[in-house]
Amino acid sequence: MNNQMKASRRDFMKKSALVGAGLVAVSVDALATNTKEASLQPQGGMVVTKVWDKTFPKSQNVEHQKVSFKNRYGITLVGDVYMPKHLKTPSPALAISGAYGAVKEQSSGLYAQIMAERGFVTLAFDPSFTGESGGEPRNVSSPDINTEDFSAAVDYLGIQTFVDKNRMGIIGICGFGGMGLNATAIDKRVKAVAVTSMYDMSRVMSKGYFDAMSLEERTKLLETLSLQRWEDAKKGTPTLGGRILPETLKGDEPQFVKEYFDYYRTSRGFHVRSLNSNGAWSATNALSFMNMPLMSYIKEISPRPLLIIAGENAHSRYFSEDAYKAANEPKELMIIPNTVHVDLYDKVEKIPFDKLDAFFKTNLK
Structure with a gap:
């Protein structure tokens, strides 16, 4: 990555100040609600759709079911279970989530459906406080609770009669790659983990892109977020930060923002419940990530196998390379040529599903 690209992203990081998402600037726009869809009201208070509203076509080779389950904090999570039509039981299973700010109707659901076509029971879920999952307030994330969400998905899968609870794996995408690694480190029921286009959310929020945030900038940001807490306490509800992605591009944005x-924001991946498509994180969202590093115990994934997949031209590639260096064997880093970060969200010709299939079939025996 050349110095000009690094300088461009440092400048963007400083302008956005990482308020809210720690990715790109976010706004006060609230999530839109699609009132035309048939729906039901589950525990947790969120509307759950009955219709197929994914950003990808439904496969005729899998069975699909909407499910709900609770995490250790009592938050009701909503997910989609995908099963091969000719399921061999008991089956290996995969818990899948991401990207950060996305919903299960986007990339995690696509991964789940394709891996189900290959013989796995899969569960793509919305993290706490987002999408169709419960939790109040809305539009917030947590390194602890979102790590727990993966383990809650493993809880749910492991008690299904058609799942072999001794053959459980995780796939984490983007920011939920980091959360997936953290969950695997602590949850010894998980026998193998793979991540694609991984982000370390605690690192990017606390240090900025390419660790470019100075101590002065970090201190100023924390002062701003701390004072915002008083404003939120006065009115009794959290303030939303700036919109994650704008309605339209001006043209001078960094290349990776254009890729997001x-x-x-296009028909390719837009979803009405996705924060990245349609909304904003709370203004103080970054606080819990600022001093709770997610990668502290990555070495404890070993001796279970780890597969890290990143795009050759991804702005996030350095997160994957550094995670690979920090982890113990067995581990593998796979760099996909001519590929950017978001290509691994939905471009099935670039996502190495054959590799993911072989990795989990080998390691979830």
Whole structure:
């Protein structure tokens, strides 16, 4: 990655100040509600759709079912279970989530459906406080609770009669790659983990892109977020930060922002419940990530196998390379040529599903 690209992203990081998402600037726009869809009201208070509203076509080779389950904090999570039509039981299973700010109707659901076509029971879920999952307030994330969400998905899968609870794996995408690694480190029921286009959310929020945030900038950001807490306490509800992605591009944005826009804000990947498509994180969202590093115990994934997949031209590639260096064997880093970060969200010709299939079939015996 050349110095000009690094300088461009440092400048963007400083302008956005990482308020809210720690990715790109976010706004006060609230999530839109699609009132035309048939729906039901589950525990947790969120509307759950009955219709197929994914960003990808439904496969005729899998069975699909909407499910709900609770995490250790009592938050009701909503997910989609995908099963091969000719399921061999008991089956290996995969818990899948991401990207950060996305919903299960986007990339995690696509991964889940394709891996189900290959013989796995899969569960793509919305993290706490987002999408159709419960939790109040809305539009917030947590390194602890979102790590727990993966383990809650493993809880649910492991008690199904058609799942072999001794053959459980995780796939984490983007920011939920980091959360998936953290969950695997602590949850010894998980026998193998793979991540694609991984982000370390605690690192990017606390240090900025390419660790470019100075101590002065970090201190100023924390002062701003701390004072915002008083404002939120006065009115009794959290303030939303700036919109994650704009309605339209001006043209001078960094290339990786244009790439996010091309996925989340176009017919390619737009979804009404996705924060990245349609909304904003709370203004103080970054606080819990600022001093709770997610990668502290990555070495404890070993001796279970780890597969890290990143795009050759991804702005996030350095997160994957550094995670690979920090982890113990057995581990593998796979760099996909001519590929950017968001290509691994939905471009099935670039996502190495054959590799993912072989990895989990080998390691979930």
